[in-house]
Amino acid sequence: MLVLGLQKTTLLDYPGKVASTIFTGGCNFRCPFCHNRDLVFPPADAFSFSEEEILNHLIAKKKVLDGVCITGGEPTLHKDLPDFIKQIKDLGLLVKLDSNGTNPKMLEYLIQNKLVDYIAMDIKNCQEKYNDIACMINFDISPILDSVNLLKEGMVSYEFRTTIMKECHTKEDMLSIAKWLEGASAYYLQSYKESEQVINPIFSSHDLDTLQEFVNIIKPYIPNTNIRGVD
Numbered sequence: 001m002l003v004l005g006l007q008k009t010t011l012l013d014y015p016g017k018v019a020s021t022i023f024t025g026g027c028n029f030r031c032p033f034c035h036n037r038d039l040v041f042p043p044a045d046a047f048s049f050s051e052e053e054i055l056n057h058l059i060a061k062k063k064v065l066d067g068v069c070i071t072g073g074e075p076t077l078h079k080d081l082p083d084f085i086k087q088i089k090d091l092g093l094l095v096k097l098d099s100n101g102t103n104p105k106m107l108e109y110l111i112q113n114k115l116v117d118y119i120a121m122d123i124k125n126c127q128e129k130y131n132d133i134a135c136m137i138n139f140d141i142s143p144i145l146d147s148v149n150l151l152k153e154g155m156v157s158y159e160f161r162t163t164i165m166k167e168c169h170t171k172e173d174m175l176s177i178a179k180w181l182e183g184a185s186a187y188y189l190q191s192y193k194e195s196e197q198v199i200n201p202i203f204s205s206h207d208l209d210t211l212q213e214f215v216n217i218i219k220p221y222i223p224n225t226n227i228r229g230v231d
């Protein structure tokens with residue numbers, strides 16, 4: 001595992017839980033709105049944590065932690081992710097995984113072996129616009145479709161979530177996503193926020209009224225749809 005970051009305690013990353021967040025390096029997408037540039041394009045001299053350092057931290061803090069959030073980058077790129085998670089689960093901690101959904105086989109393995117308790121999967125946009133928004137050329141969306149179908153089977157708690165930008169997401173896109181994800185247990189619209197780490201800071205956020213309009217479009221298909229990240 002290439003671990004490039006560790007947030008020792010967070011109340012935000014794992015819904016309802018006190019967690020540590022582990023940031024893995026590398027991603028197979030190039031979303032221009034990504035706010036983790038140094039994880040997607042790690043500098044050659046990037047500091048990394050050994051597994052031992054991470055596990056020692058978790059052992060020291062396990063009395064105050066409910067769980068661990070593993071995010072990236074894209075954690076499922078790392079073949080040793082299941083072994084790493086197994087060591088975390090052996091400490092009695094819950095595991096939440098953030099994923100872009102490009103590795104449904106890894107997700108399936110983790111679910112079947114009870115190595116994850118919660119999965120948050122990004123939905124970048126409606127299917128027709130996936131190539132554009134992830135900055136991929138001729139990207140085959142079928143792994144994303146497989147991951148959505150896998151999570152909708154409900155064998156693990158999950159949420160879908162979309163970072164919403166004014167330049168990329170329209171009412172029509174929201175309706176298309178809603179029909180695609182119909183019946184999902186939870187869907188969050190996360191308002192885009194600019195930061196120093198954004199790969200290409202050319203985007204802006206919708207106002208709250210527009211986001212609420214989007215929620216109203218989606219709710220008939222996914223009743224548990226909410227806005228996240230608006231102050």
Ligand code: SF4
Pocket residue numbers: 027028029030031033034035036040072073074100122
């Ligand atoms: S937003 Fe997620 S999927 Fe996209 S480049 Fe960043 S880490 Fe990768």
